[in-house]
Amino acid sequence: xxxxxxxxxxxxxxxxxxxxxxxxxxxxxxxxxxxxxxxxxxxxxxxxxxxxxxxxxxxxxxxxxxxxxxxxxxxxxxxxxxxxxxxxxxxxxxxxxxxxxxxxxxxxxxxxxxxxxxxxxxxxxxxxxxxxxxxxxxxxxxxxxxxxxxxxxxxxxxxxxxxxxxxxxxxxxxxxxxxxxxxxxxxxxxxxxxxxxxxxxxxxxxxxxxxxxxxxxxxxxxxxxxxxxxxxxxxxxxxxxxxxxxxxxxxxxxxxxxxxxxxxxxxxxxxxxxxxxxxxxxxxxxxxxxxxxxxxxxxxxxxxxxxxxxxxxxxxxxxxxxxxxxxxxxxxxxxxxxxxxxxxxxxxxxxxxxxxxxxxxxxxxxxxxxxxxxxxxxxxxxxxxxxxxxxxxxxxxxxxxxxxxxxxxxxxxxxxxxxxxxxxxxxxxxxxxxxxxxxxxxxxxxxxxxxxxxxxxxxxxxxxxxxxxxxxxxxxxxxxxxxxxxxxxxxxxxxxxxxxxxxxxxxxxxxxxxxxxxxxxxxxxxxxxxxxxxxxxxxxxxxxxxxxxxxxxxxxxxxxxxxxxxxxxxxxxxxxxxxxxxxxxxxxxxx
Numbered sequence: 001x002x003x004x005x006x007x008x009x010x011x012x013x014x015x016x017x018x019x020x021x022x023x024x025x026x027x028x029x030x031x032x033x034x035x036x037x038x039x040x041x042x043x044x045x046x047x048x049x050x051x052x053x054x055x056x057x058x059x060x061x062x063x064x065x066x067x068x069x070x071x072x073x074x075x076x077x078x079x080x081x082x083x084x085x086x087x088x089x090x091x092x093x094x095x096x097x098x099x100x101x102x103x104x105x106x107x108x109x110x111x112x113x114x115x116x117x118x119x120x121x122x123x124x125x126x127x128x129x130x131x132x133x134x135x136x137x138x139x140x141x142x143x144x145x146x147x148x149x150x151x152x153x154x155x156x157x158x159x160x161x162x163x164x165x166x167x168x169x170x171x172x173x174x175x176x177x178x179x180x181x182x183x184x185x186x187x188x189x190x191x192x193x194x195x196x197x198x199x200x201x202x203x204x205x206x207x208x209x210x211x212x213x214x215x216x217x218x219x220x221x222x223x224x225x226x227x228x229x230x231x232x233x234x235x236x237x238x239x240x241x242x243x244x245x246x247x248x249x250x251x252x253x254x255x256x257x258x259x260x261x262x263x264x265x266x267x268x269x270x271x272x273x274x275x276x277x278x279x280x281x282x283x284x285x286x287x288x289x290x291x292x293x294x295x296x297x298x299x300x301x302x303x304x305x306x307x308x309x310x311x312x313x314x315x316x317x318x319x320x321x322x323x324x325x326x327x328x329x330x331x332x333x334x335x336x337x338x339x340x341x342x343x344x345x346x347x348x349x350x351x352x353x354x355x356x357x358x359x360x361x362x363x364x365x366x367x368x369x370x371x372x373x374x375x376x377x378x379x380x381x382x383x384x385x386x387x388x389x390x391x392x393x394x395x396x397x398x399x400x401x402x403x404x405x406x407x408x409x410x411x412x413x414x415x416x417x418x419x420x421x422x423x424x425x426x427x428x429x430x431x432x433x434x435x436x437x438x439x440x441x442x443x444x445x446x447x448x449x450x451x452x453x454x455x456x457x458x459x460x461x462x463x464x465x466x467x468x469x470x471x472x473x474x475x476x477x478x479x480x481x482x483x484x485x486x487x488x489x490x491x492x493x494x495x496x497x498x499x500x501x502x503x504x505x506x507x508x509x510x511x512x513x514x515x516x517x518x519x520x521x522x523x524x525x526x527x528x529x530x531x532x533x534x535x536x537x538x539x540x541x542x543x544x545x546x547x548x549x550x551x552x553x554x555x556x557x558x559x560x561x562x563x564x565x566x567x568x569x570x571x572x573x574x575x576x577x578x579x580x581x582x583x584x585x586x587x588x589x590x591x
């Protein structure tokens with residue numbers, strides 16, 4: 001009960017304040033004043049505690065760094081070893097190749113087995129497998145032959161010969177031309193010790209060791225990796241990478257790592273060996289580390305006292321109102337992102353959050369209105385665009401012209417010309433009827449037959465057309481001009497008239513609650529690149545004014561996700577277009 005009264009009193013006292021004043025008050029009461037009071041009493045005790053434990057902390061830090069470095073090194077060692085000891089790789093590098101197919105098989109095996117493996121670890125800039133098999137190619141990807149090209153500051157032949165002379169199979173070195181690059185090499189040899197190649201890894205120093213060597217000990221010291229030949233492999237001091245131990249800053253301390261700090265200008269050397277033979281060494285400035293450690297301990301102590309004594313109570317009370325309102329705004333914003341625009345936020349206070357709530361309510365209303373207007377405008381624009389395409393030709397002019405030509409053909413008793421004119425009349429009567437954009441399937445078929453009749457007269461006996469139409473679908477509804485443009489592609493782009501035994505198969509049937517239109521031809525097909533463009537909607541080719549994108553858009557406009565346009569093809573063989581629409585016993589409308 002008392003807690004609730006205190007909460008109400010604090011909220012009432014701060015309600016009239018703006019957010020900036022609340023934060024200043026919050027900082028003064030919870031952060032500044034307790035920090036001053038607690039720092040004076042606890043600082044002395046913490047300082048002595050830090051001084052007693054800093055060496056233990058340093059040694060633990062070095063041990064953890066050594067573990068991290070060893071784990072990273074083992075990861076790259078494992079990659080190089082796994083590649084170099086792959087039995088199939090050794091077998092393929094050892095064999096003699098008689099033809100290019102065998103070599104291609106080896107290249108494919110290497111790419112399939114090791115190309116993705118080399119990308120699992122960070123910092124790998126180059127991954128190569130060098131070999132000296134005279135019958136096997138080098139593909140410039142993973143397989144290489146040592147030649148006179150430069151490799152990490154050395155010629156490939158020189159590097160290859162140097163690695164062969166090494167006693168160890170696995171060798172880490174610094175790149176000769178760039179100290180910030182590491183080279184990992186591993187001989188590829190069989191059970192009898194015969195060498196068939198060398199695995200080469202070029203590592204970016206920052207990608208491999210930067211996490212451990214980036215500002216170690218908060219700037220109070222330097223970290224090194226020394227290999228078994230007393231060469232510095234990595235260091236937080238970039239200028240010493242690749243140097244001999246005797247010529248580095250570690251030299252004076254290396255033989256006496258446990259010597260008292262005062263004897264060496266306030267510096268102490270701590271070493272930790274790892275299994276691979278490397279040594280992780282830390283050269284620490286004791287005075288600076290003690291100073292930084294003391295400051296860290298102060299911050300930790302202040303933070304603990306702050307969160308335990310102040311934040312649990314006062315933060316929850318003062319910020320409860322602000323946090324709740326911010327979260328409420330976040331929930332409403334999520335609703336808007338999901339498409340629910342009928343959302344508002346109740347406003348009660350006059351601070352900055354209150355102004356934000358008022359602006360949010362205004363924004364949600366305007367956004368809802370804009371989305372509605374935009375959607376309506378897009379629907380009208382698409383419909384008007386389609387109507388404008390249809391209205392480009394004057395139907396009466398075409399009909400009168402065709403009628404005049406037909407009478408003249410009758411006078412000349414030209415049956416072929418009469419058939420052509422009748423087919424054109426039927427074709428344009430359906431195509432130019434722009435009162436509605438939907439039609440019965442039987443009318444769409446009649447329109448398509450008229451077009452095919454014209455093409456058959458143009459190319460007599462060259463293309464056979466096979467119809468497979470279920471009678472049950474004839475009185476169902478579809479949208480206009482989805483079949484004729486597709487068949488027109490067979491003639492214009494499919495080159496059907498140039499093919500031997502050319503045929504077009506038109507299938508219309510009902511499959512469950514959908515109507516399937518399928519047009520198949522054995523024309524010249526579509527290339528894979530163009531086919532992908534058509535499927536993605538980025539292809540802008542047109543047929544008779546109506547592109548495939550136009551068909552796809554009108555299907556979505558009238559049938560939504562139920563209207564689908566699919567195309568498949570094999571170049572120089574065949575093309576198949578399949579269109580799905582829902583079964584419509586009534587005339588569909590724009591969704």
